[in-house]
Amino acid sequence: MNFRDLRINGQRLKSTIEELAQIGGTPGGGMHRLALTDADQKARDLFVRWLGEIHLEITIDEMGNIFGRKPGEKVDLPMVLSGSHLDTQPFGGRFDGILGVTGALEALRVMRENRMETRRTVTIVNWTDEEGTRFSPAMLGSGVWAGRFDRDWAYSRQDVQGKKFGEELERIGYRGRAPARKWPVHAYFEYHIEQGPVLERIGKRIGAPKGILGIRWYDVWVEGKANQAGPTPMDARNDALVAAAEMVLRVNELPGKMGGNMVATVGEIQNSPNSRNIIPDRVRFTVDIRSWDDNLKKEGAEELEKEFAAISKRRGCPVRMELIWDIRHTVFDPSLVRRVEKTARELGYSDHSMVSGAGHDAAYVNEVGPTAMIFVPSIGGRSHVEVENTSWEDCEAGANVLFHCLLQSANE
Amino acid sequence: MNFRDLRINGQRLKSTIEELAQIGGTPGGGMHRLALTDADQKARDLFVRWLGEIHLEITIDEMGNIFGRKPGEKVDLPMVLSGSHLDTQPFGGRFDGILGVTGALEALRVMRENRMETRRTVTIVNWTDEEGTRFSPAMLGSGVWAGRFDRDWAYSRQDVQGKKFGEELERIGYRGRAPARKWPVHAYFEYHIEQGPVLERIGKRIGAPKGILGIRWYDVWVEGKANQAGPTPMDARNDALVAAAEMVLRVNELPGKMGGNMVATVGEIQNSPNSRNIIPDRVRFTVDIRSWDDNLKKEGAEELEKEFAAISKRRGCPVRMELIWDIRHTVFDPSLVRRVEKTARELGYSDHSMVSGAGHDAAYVNEVGPTAMIFVPSIGGRSHVEVENTSWEDCEAGANVLFHCLLQSANE
Numbered sequence: 001m002n003f004r005d006l007r008i009n010g011q012r013l014k015s016t017i018e019e020l021a022q023i024g025g026t027p028g029g030g031m032h033r034l035a036l037t038d039a040d041q042k043a044r045d046l047f048v049r050w051l052g053e054i055h056l057e058i059t060i061d062e063m064g065n066i067f068g069r070k071p072g073e074k075v076d077l078p079m080v081l082s083g084s085h086l087d088t089q090p091f092g093g094r095f096d097g098i099l100g101v102t103g104a105l106e107a108l109r110v111m112r113e114n115r116m117e118t119r120r121t122v123t124i125v126n127w128t129d130e131e132g133t134r135f136s137p138a139m140l141g142s143g144v145w146a147g148r149f150d151r152d153w154a155y156s157r158q159d160v161q162g163k164k165f166g167e168e169l170e171r172i173g174y175r176g177r178a179p180a181r182k183w184p185v186h187a188y189f190e191y192h193i194e195q196g197p198v199l200e201r202i203g204k205r206i207g208a209p210k211g212i213l214g215i216r217w218y219d220v221w222v223e224g225k226a227n228q229a230g231p232t233p234m235d236a237r238n239d240a241l242v243a244a245a246e247m248v249l250r251v252n253e254l255p256g257k258m259g260g261n262m263v264a265t266v267g268e269i270q271n272s273p274n275s276r277n278i279i280p281d282r283v284r285f286t287v288d289i290r291s292w293d294d295n296l297k298k299e300g301a302e303e304l305e306k307e308f309a310a311i312s313k314r315r316g317c318p319v320r321m322e323l324i325w326d327i328r329h330t331v332f333d334p335s336l337v338r339r340v341e342k343t344a345r346e347l348g349y350s351d352h353s354m355v356s357g358a359g360h361d362a363a364y365v366n367e368v369g370p371t372a373m374i375f376v377p378s379i380g381g382r383s384h385v386e387v388e389n390t391s392w393e394d395c396e397a398g399a400n401v402l403f404h405c406l407l408q409s410a411n412e
Numbered sequence: 413m414n415f416r417d418l419r420i421n422g423q424r425l426k427s428t429i430e431e432l433a434q435i436g437g438t439p440g441g442g443m444h445r446l447a448l449t450d451a452d453q454k455a456r457d458l459f460v461r462w463l464g465e466i467h468l469e470i471t472i473d474e475m476g477n478i479f480g481r482k483p484g485e486k487v488d489l490p491m492v493l494s495g496s497h498l499d500t501q502p503f504g505g506r507f508d509g510i511l512g513v514t515g516a517l518e519a520l521r522v523m524r525e526n527r528m529e530t531r532r533t534v535t536i537v538n539w540t541d542e543e544g545t546r547f548s549p550a551m552l553g554s555g556v557w558a559g560r561f562d563r564d565w566a567y568s569r570q571d572v573q574g575k576k577f578g579e580e581l582e583r584i585g586y587r588g589r590a591p592a593r594k595w596p597v598h599a600y601f602e603y604h605i606e607q608g609p610v611l612e613r614i615g616k617r618i619g620a621p622k623g624i625l626g627i628r629w630y631d632v633w634v635e636g637k638a639n640q641a642g643p644t645p646m647d648a649r650n651d652a653l654v655a656a657a658e659m660v661l662r663v664n665e666l667p668g669k670m671g672g673n674m675v676a677t678v679g680e681i682q683n684s685p686n687s688r689n690i691i692p693d694r695v696r697f698t699v700d701i702r703s704w705d706d707n708l709k710k711e712g713a714e715e716l717e718k719e720f721a722a723i724s725k726r727r728g729c730p731v732r733m734e735l736i737w738d739i740r741h742t743v744f745d746p747s748l749v750r751r752v753e754k755t756a757r758e759l760g761y762s763d764h765s766m767v768s769g770a771g772h773d774a775a776y777v778n779e780v781g782p783t784a785m786i787f788v789p790s791i792g793g794r795s796h797v798e799v800e801n802t803s804w805e806d807c808e809a810g811a812n813v814l815f816h817c818l819l820q821s822a823n824e
Contacts, residue, residue, distance in 0.1 A: 090685050133687050196643025213642060217688065226797040229677035229700050230625060231608025231769030234667050236793070241678055245660035252654045255646050265641035266653055267688045269681065273502050275545050276629065276679045276698040278796045286688040288641045357643030381648070384690040385638040
């Protein structure tokens with residue numbers, strides 16, 4: 001048999017995704033499987049069972065990252081790695097992260113059933129807490145593994161209820177013994193939905209991102225003075241929500257003001273005491289700034305700081321901005337990116353060179369070894385929502401590209 | 413003994429307020445005793461015990477309003493009524509509502525210990541759910557009693573967790589048998605903290621409001637399109653929070669734009685899905701507009717509707733405004749208001765004619781019979797907050813005014 005004619009099993013990939021979608025699935029057809037919850041635990045249990053069924057060597061590290069190894073002929077050579085994450089956004093979709101894990105699983109299943117041997121070891125990975133919704137910042141699992149974050153700092157991260165990452169990891173039984181520490185990687189491929197509208201708009205099937213936008217995350221606190229809404233004259237108010245509303249608009253206007261490649265978003269806001277007839281005295285909101293240009297991103301953040309300070313002064317509402325995450329733009333390995341493009345064309349799929357607006361574990365793995373990603377179209381450009389969707393044909397196509405990229409790198 | 417020289421017991425009034433402050437008290441020195449919660453139940457139990465100790469005839473109606481009657485010589489004559497409410501705002505203060513209930517209780521205690529008989533029956537009342545924070549609109553208890561709201565509609569009101577007013581009333585054991593239906597009232601006095609800065613600023617001890625500003629409450633829903641914050645270009649967004657932020661600013665600017673006597677406030681906002689890297693697709697916020705001029709209030713609301721529609725169109729974010737409460741400005745009974753002013757002066761207290769910016773049960777009782785209020789200063793004008801405060805001297809002064817106003821009306 002000529003391995004070049006081999007294809008993954010699209011029907012099995014679909015069933016695998018659908019079975020995972022039962023765990024933490026929402027009535028609206030989406031997923032609600034936040035990191036280190038009971039649902040995350042169940043999804044991990046199922047994943048580990050699947051790894052066992054194809055006789056992979058399973059390792060769980062101190063961060064709960066799960067690895068399944070198919071040893072190569074030369075076990076001492078740096079390995080080929082592929083995967084993504086099984087945690088999801090609140091009321092998110094069935095594909096974000098999951099497609100990359102199940103795509104790599106499908107590739108390894110095909111290798112197993114065809115008794116394929118590779119020169120290098122091929123390893124599948126499920127990274128812990130990629131989304132960063134419950135425990136911030138995002139990509140904690142790959143971040144610690146790559147040496148970006150300290151393990152104990154990660155353990156101390158708290159969710160909104162004050163529960164700690166380390167304790168929740170222990171609770172669901174996925175605090176492993178293996179050190180969460182990088183090892184030599186020959187190639188890392190992460191297969192993922194695009195999460196944007198580009199591929200669909202231009203009618204291409206496979207995206208080959210040359211890298212990922214840099215990201216800055218801030219938490220912002222605004223203070224006001226609470227008072228009864230009725231008897232307090234307008235000119236005697238320090239309304240924290242009014243000040244925050246102005247700031248939200250400044251964030252939205254920032255990309256237009258700065259020019260160049262940038263997006264900026266306020267996704268989260270909490271207001272206190274949040275009562276209809278009390279002037280708000282405490283607002284917390286988040287700021288997310290992304291750009292391919294790290295300097296522009298920095299200048300944008302400085303501009304916001306200035307504007308926030310002016311609003312704060314004018315409204316008598318003290319403001320505090322805390323930088324909680326800053327990651328430079330990521331440039332993937334050009335030869336691996338070319339491999340993705342070339343493989344797509346060889347398999348008869350249209351391809352497109354682009355950038356990724358979303359952060360991925362690939363950003364951290366890229367610091368350890370050569371990395372590339374494979375994108376497939378998101379219907380309507382929608383993601384992080386229940387209606388997030390990708391056609392099964394596209395899912396299959398991307399998994400075929402992944403499979404053949406893995407084979408090529410594993411046999412180098 | 414000349415009853416005109418009688419005074420209430422300021423020390424006992426203080427102890428009573430302090431004992432009530434134990435139930436639902438916060439570490440910050442405030443109160444968190446929302447309507448129909450376990451804390452509200454405990455406060456009611458204590459209140460009923462106190463009514464029993466001075467042998468009042470206790471009635472609890474279908475809305476949980478608690479009445480304690482001291483029968484007069486002529487029980488067929490319309491009675492004199494006084495009270496306020498024991499529920500509080502979230503992290504509110506120890507005086508709002510509570511002072512009016514304990515002030516009336518203190519007046520009745522003095523009558524009891526001096527074996528005073530009055531021509532008319534004197535009744536104390538604790539109205540249910542004045543604050544309207546948990547079950548909206550505010551003043552549900554007095555509103556149903558006065559015939560403004562339907563009882564079953566009130567029962568169907570839900571809190572944010574979907575719990576119904578009627579079920580919660582039943583749960584805490586305060587769904588009484590007596591119909592919640594108005595009866596002839598000769599005079600209603602409600603004693604209350606000012607909740608604004610006026611009395612303190614001008615150095616007066618007793619405020620005699622000529623009425624209450626009209627109030628309109630809206631719930632506003634804004635819809636957007638959720639998407640991943642990174643890969644979604646700024647020009648492809650329908651960001652519900654950005655649209656809502658513009659609307660919050662329009663509400664804040666409204667009083668300046670309309671001129672005249674008006675305040676406007678957004679006190680409450682909920683954002684969804686409220687995740688740092690997802691563009692918001694659903695925001696709900698509240699609008700509170702108040703004016704002494706009912707037409708101006710209506711015109712202000714119409715102006716907002718127009719501005720919201722323009723923002724909605726420009727940003728592609730559908731908006732829906734639901735009017736959930738509209739109460740005209742209240743004009744209290746001029747002869748009772750004069751009685752408050754005259755009594756204050758006779759007792760040696762400085763007095764001031766003013767209006768009330770906050771809504772009170774007195775607004776509904778005013779539709780049933782002659783009504784007036786007695787205000788004492790709020791330190792720093794602060795209320796609905798934990799630091800809400802009024803000096804014990806002022807508490808005592810206001811209670812003396814209430815006591816003597818009640819005596820005069822009850823002996824007519």
